[in-house]
Amino acid sequence: xxxxxxxxxxxxxxxxxxxxxxxxxxxxxxxxxxxxxxxxxxxxxxxxxxxxxxxxxxxxxxxxxxxxxxxxxxxxxxxxxxxxxxxxxxxxxxxxxxxxxxxxxxxxxxxxxxxxxxxxxxxxxxxxxx
Amino acid sequence: xxxxxxxxxxxxxxxxxxxxxxxxxxxxxxxxxxxxxxxxxxxxxxxxxxxxxxxxxxxxxxxxxxxxxxxxxxxxxxxxxxxxxxxxxxxxxxxxxxxxxxxxxxxxxxxxxxxxxxxxxxxxxxxxxxxxxxxxxxxxxxxxxxxxxxxxxxxxxxxxxxxxxxxxxxxxxxxxxxxxxxxxxxxxxxxxxxxxxxxxxxxx
Numbered sequence: 146x147x148x149x150x151x152x153x154x155x156x157x158x159x160x161x162x163x164x165x166x167x168x169x170x171x172x173x174x175x176x177x178x179x180x181x182x183x184x185x186x187x188x189x190x191x192x193x194x195x196x197x198x199x200x201x202x203x204x205x206x207x208x209x210x211x212x213x214x215x216x217x218x219x220x221x222x223x224x225x226x227x228x229x230x231x232x233x234x235x236x237x238x239x240x241x242x243x244x245x246x247x248x249x250x251x252x253x254x255x256x257x258x259x260x261x262x263x264x265x266x267x268x269x270x271x272x273x274x275x
Numbered sequence: 276x277x278x279x280x281x282x283x284x285x286x287x288x289x290x291x292x293x294x295x296x297x298x299x300x301x302x303x304x305x306x307x308x309x310x311x312x313x314x315x316x317x318x319x320x321x322x323x324x325x326x327x328x329x330x331x332x333x334x335x336x337x338x339x340x341x342x343x344x345x346x347x348x349x350x351x352x353x354x355x356x357x358x359x360x361x362x363x364x365x366x367x368x369x370x371x372x373x374x375x376x377x378x379x380x381x382x383x384x385x386x387x388x389x390x391x392x393x394x395x396x397x398x399x400x401x402x403x404x405x406x407x408x409x410x411x412x413x414x415x416x417x418x419x420x421x422x423x424x425x426x427x428x429x430x431x432x433x434x435x436x437x438x439x440x441x442x443x444x445x446x447x448x449x450x451x452x453x454x455x456x457x458x459x460x461x462x463x464x465x466x467x468x469x470x471x472x473x474x475x476x477x478x479x
Contacts, residue, residue: 147303147465151302152303155299190431193428193431193432194435197432197435201295205299206295206299206300207294207295207298207299208298208299209299209303210299210300210302210303210304211295211296211299211300211417212417212443212465212468212469213300213303213465213469214299215443216420216425216428216429216465216466216468219428219432220424220425220428223424223428262466265422265466266465266466269422269463269466269467270463270464270465270466271462271463272460272461272462273460273461273462273463
């Protein structure tokens with residue numbers, strides 16, 4: 146279980162950054178013209194791929210770790226992609242998107258994913274002998 | 276015969292490998308790796324030495340053979356190997372085709388290796404062959420997850436990730452069992468994804 150402040154803050158920052166960037170990107174990519182089920186799946190996939198790219202390009206993997214960053218950020222990307230797509234589909238034009246609200250929602254989503262993964266990891270960590 | 280596709284993939288990856296792995300991941304796992312490698316004893320085979328990032332965690336005065344399929348990786352590992360205070364030999368080699376005699380090594384170590392070996396069970400069987408009866412294999416690995424949503428996500432991403440590097444959805448602990456090792460202990464370090472595996476070749 147990770148307890149060092151550098152990684153606790155880094156992991157949180159990574160999830161928040163990815164959530165915001167992916168949500169904004171997906172809000173621009175999707176509109177009401179998309180059939181809802183297709184949009185949900187496509188935005189989830191796009192979110193994961195964007196998350197991985199952001200994790201590499203923004204140096205999140207360089208500074209904070211490999212799988213320990215890739216897994217949480219890709220999960221964040223999945224959900225943030227769907228959030229962004231729903232926002233994009235809910236407005237008539239891109240200019241109608243309330244970015245302030247979207248950024249806040251996405252950042253909170255990043256915090257939530259980070260916390261859930263931390264709890265998951267706490268529960269799963271430890272030795273199993275056979 | 277060397278798997279040329281795998282060799283080429285890791286030769287290409289050698290250029291950016293340290294950028295991806297040298298800082299954050301090393302800082303995060305250095306303590307766990309040091310603890311894992313502190314068990315080194317006797318004649319040791321270290322599989323997939325890569326650019327040699329793990330060498331700094333080896334205890335001194337050991338007798339280690341470090342192998343890797345990629346010559347470009349080993350070229351980068353050379354300075355780190357030279358700085359090691361002990362006997363460390365680096366050799367380009369494919370784990371599927373080890374030229375050593377049966378029962379040659381006391382221990383085998385791996386570090387983030389079996390996410391990438393093309394045929395993991397065959398590779399592990401090859402390691403078991405060169406390991407002495409009762410010999411240990413100690414592994415630091417990342418694997419797939421049994422839990423939602425990580426399992427679905429890693430299954431979706433693996434076709435992409437394996438083009439440039441590792442597969443994200445391997446069940447390495449199970450592969451160790453399938454290869455005929457007796458798994459003694461699995462310790463999850465991050466989710467059920469990053470873990471250490473300690474297993475033994477049966478004595479008889």
